[in-house]
Amino acid sequence: MLASIDNHRDEVMQESIRLVMIYGSVREKRFCDQVVAWAAEQIAQRNEFELATVDPALMFREPDEGPDITQLRHQAQQQLLHAEAFVIVTPEYNHGYPAALKRFIDEVPASWEARPVGFVSYGGVSGGLRAVEQLRLVLAELHAMTVRSSVSFTNAWEQFDEQGKLVDPRRANSAMAHMLVQLNWWARTLREGRRQVPYERIRG
Numbered sequence: 732m733l734a735s736i737d738n739h740r741d742e743v744m745q746e747s748i749r750l751v752m753i754y755g756s757v758r759e760k761r762f763c764d765q766v767v768a769w770a771a772e773q774i775a776q777r778n779e780f781e782l783a784t785v786d787p788a789l790m791f792r793e794p795d796e797g798p799d800i801t802q803l804r805h806q807a808q809q810q811l812l813h814a815e816a817f818v819i820v821t822p823e824y825n826h827g828y829p830a831a832l833k834r835f836i837d838e839v840p841a842s843w844e845a846r847p848v849g850f851v852s853y854g855g856v857s858g859g860l861r862a863v864e865q866l867r868l869v870l871a872e873l874h875a876m877t878v879r880s881s882v883s884f885t886n887a888w889e890q891f892d893e894q895g896k897l898v899d900p901r902r903a904n905s906a907m908a909h910m911l912v913q914l915n916w917w918a919r920t921l922r923e924g925r926r927q928v929p930y931e932r933i934r935g
């Protein structure tokens with residue numbers, strides 16, 4: 732009996748967390764690509780997560796764009812449905828988050844419920860923080876658990892060089908590590924919680 736409890740705990744603690752990172756911008760030549768690339772690099776340095784990235788632009792293309800798109804969309808859909816944690820990388824547009832991201836949240840099925848969400852934001856002086864605060868309100872409705880610590884790039888274009896590398900990575904790397912530690916804690920705690928009591932039972 733005790734051995735089986737220990738095995739169960741080991742599984743909860745050791746199995747990688749299926750993490751999906753979502754692009755907040757779908758603009759052509761978006762800055763988002765650089766921020767996502769940096770964030771993916773940071774996540775890859777840790778061993779708690781198995782990372783997939785999902786681009787809302789892919790989900791909204793016309794279905795007649797060929798079998799490759801259909802296949803990629805199917806793969807993304809599966810990743811979203813089986814995710815155990817999310818990171819949203821969002822810019823700020825007119826003191827909010829992009830409309831395409833709202834459409835994605837509203838229309839594309841994902842396992843938000845009882846899963847944690849971390850944020851990496853960017854923009855002008857506010858560093859995208861107003862976008863993040865609005866996302867917290869929306870994600871609460873989906874029963875997601877937003878992580879308190881986040882990463883924010885003020886005047887983001889000044890912080891990355893032409894190769895897409897951070898000019899001074901120390902502060903951002905440390906903020907990202909902090910956020911990921913919390914995301915990992917929530918993801919494992921909620922994984923265990925869902926196994927003990929399926930969330931549907933208490934959703935109301």
Ligand SMILES: Cc1cc2nc3c(=O)[nH]c(=O)nc-3n(C[C@H](O)[C@H](O)[C@H](O)COP(=O)(O)O)c2cc1C
Pocket residue numbers: 756757758760761762763764822823824825826827853854855856857858859887
């Ligand atoms: C329509 C629009 C509105 C914007 N509004 C804001 C804003 O309210 N606050 C801010 O800090 N930056 C604002 N910006 C600057 C963006 O945050 C910045 O251009 C960012 O790089 C956009 O991300 P993207 O290139 O990945 O789409 C705005 C940009 C656009 C295109």
